[in-house]
Amino acid sequence: MLSCKHLIGPLLNRQFRRHASGITAQLLEQRYVELAQPDGQRLKYPSIWLRDNCQCPECFHAETRARKSHWERGPLHVKAKRVSYDEKSQQLIVNWEDAHSSSYDLEWLQDRDFGQQSRQRYLNEVYKPPVQLWGKSQFGEVTREFSYDDVLKQDSVLRDWLEALAVQGFALLHGAPHDTEVARHLAERIGHIKRTTYGDVFEVKSKPNAKNYAYLMTPLPLHTDMPYYEYKAGINILHTLVQSSSPGGANMMTDGFFIADKMRREHPDYYEVLRTIPVNWFDIGHDGDAGKPFHSLWRAPVICLDVDGQFARINQNTTKRDSRFTVPLDQAMSWYEAYDKFLQLAQAEAVEFKTRAGDVFVFNNLRMLHGRTAYEDSPDNKRHLIGAYVDWDIIYSKLRTLKFPNARN
Ligand SMILES: [Zn+2]
Structure with missing residues (x-):
């Protein structure tokens, strides 16, 4: 994935980042992807959302911060096949049924945590x-x-x-x-x-x-x-x-x-x-x-x-x-x-x-x-x-x- 500076440093789940090693990724019911660290903390994302927000140059135009319009190629119709977490690059890797693959920086994912507290913090600090x-x-x-x-x-x-x-x-x-x-x-x-x-x-x-x-x-x-x-x-x-x-x-x-x-x-x-x-x-x-x-x-x-x-x-x-x-x-x-x-x-x-x-x-x-x-x-x-x-x-x-x-x- 293209590197990018993320929007909101203070919003990151720092607790999670301190323990960024030993993270595992798993696919739940083919509908969610969950990242878990050894102490039990979890980040959970809809796989449809991950596909929708694939950051690869084919799916995302980084210069204009714009999603490319490939709606017909997903995300509704393509399921995640395999997920893994790469310790070295600190990225979640998702392989899709249509042979496409996506990778997401941990920081980027943490910025977009669906947890209630994170969402509220984003609304208060950015919105x-x-x-x-x-x-x-x-x-x-x-x-x-x-x-x-x-x-x-x-x-x-x-x-x-x-x-x-x-x-x-x-x-x-x-x-x-x-x-x-x-x-x-x-x-x-x-x-x-x-x-x-x-x-x-x-x-x-x-x-x-x-x-x-x-x-x-x-x-x-x-x-x-x-x-x-x-x-x-x-x-x-x-x-x-x-x-x-x-x-x-x-x-x-x-x-x-x-x-x-x-x-x-x-x-x-x-x-x-x-x-x-x-x-x-x-x-x-x-x-x-x-x-x-x-x-x-x-x-x-x-x-x-x-x-x-x-x-x-x-x-x-x-x-x-x-x-x-x-x-x-x-x-x-x-x-x-x-x-x-x-x-x-x-x-x-x-x-x-x-x-x-x-x-x-x-x-x-x-x-x-x-x-x-x-x-x-x-x-x-x-x-x-x-x-x-x-x-x-x-x-x-x-x-x-x-x-x-x-x-x-
Ligand atoms: Zn892509």
């Missing part, structure tokens, strides 16, 4: 770092702060920042220049901006409708941005260019996953309702400059889980919730009660803080409910923020390249 849920009382201990310059210049700080966004769900950057390109620079430091109906970077400021009591900017209730997008923006980068000197204009934030978890534990019936009943989220209007009409619509519950049963996305935006509620009558009734409980808990756990000019508040838009208290602009003090979005696909990818720069497959 996504486990999230840390937090309530209002833990805000101080989960707050991560970084220097804007360090994030731009040092890969290790960039990595810590992205980890914080993945784990705690938000982070604060300080010391950004008075420059309308800050949000863009940060997005491009990660990868690239997610462009939406509202453009690539967007401005958050009150309309210049001066000398009017409408100057008083109403509070923005807790929400997530764009629940009406199937591909909802992953993180929101909000750069404070000018902060309001009026008492208001503070940020509010609640960990939506924490609230979902609290509901699961304390109000399981309501939780089930919010996890299963779809809501119509919508936005209809015209985009800024070109004036092109848009009509966004996405149906999804307030609480969404991923394939592993982890919280994946919270949808909440009172202003963007459609009056069309296309569910049966009785579901609509029970949904309102559950939603009311969710909003009560979210409000009770909301933290409040006020950014200053040069701060950049960045948060997971799939997770954090966020809002703003009312404020008042004056002729010489107009609150002005600039925002940009980045998708989690781009962020996790960047994070993995920083954590595993030598990843091959």
Whole structure:
């Protein structure tokens, strides 16, 4: 087999490797291949999987890390005939009924251990770092702060920042220049901006409708941005260019996953309702400059889980919730009660803080409910923020390249 550097050193079953001699291989019921060491530790693999992942140049293109498509030649139809473990090369050798033979490095096999612990370690270390849920009382201990310059210049700080966004769900950057390109620079430091109906970077400021009591900017209730997008923006980068000197204009934030978890534990019936009943989220209007009409619509519950049963996305935006509620009558009734409980808990756990000019508040838009208290602009003090979005696909990818720069497959 072609040699290759493996992805995750720390995930290897070290115990097994220390005793890499005296390993025996056997075929079980022609369906599994098992490696056993003298002390009884075992690694077990489906033989169909071994055939599917044969690493020989005929079956696998190492340069592109790609399996060659020979589905018709196996793995379903070809059985393993004989298996052995070669001490010298530390490889499992499999001879197949069709005269093909495969060899697998022990390390490579250990990296792909089907055991529950190994799988969980892979999910936590490579797939996504486990999230840390937090309530209002833990805000101080989960707050991560970084220097804007360090994030731009040092890969290790960039990595810590992205980890914080993945784990705690938000982070604060300080010391950004008075420059309308800050949000863009940060997005491009990660990868690239997610462009939406509202453009690539967007401005958050009150309309210049001066000398009017409408100057008083109403509070923005807790929400997530764009629940009406199937591909909802992953993180929101909000750069404070000018902060309001009026008492208001503070940020509010609640960990939506924490609230979902609290509901699961304390109000399981309501939780089930919010996890299963779809809501119509919508936005209809015209985009800024070109004036092109848009009509966004996405149906999804307030609480969404991923394939592993982890919280994946919270949808909440009172202003963007459609009056069309296309569910049966009785579901609509029970949904309102559950939603009311969710909003009560979210409000009770909301933290409040006020950014200053040069701060950049960045948060997971799939997770954090966020809002703003009312404020008042004056002729010489107009609150002005600039925002940009980045998708989690781009962020996790960047994070993995920083954590595993030598990843091959
Ligand atoms: Zn092969």
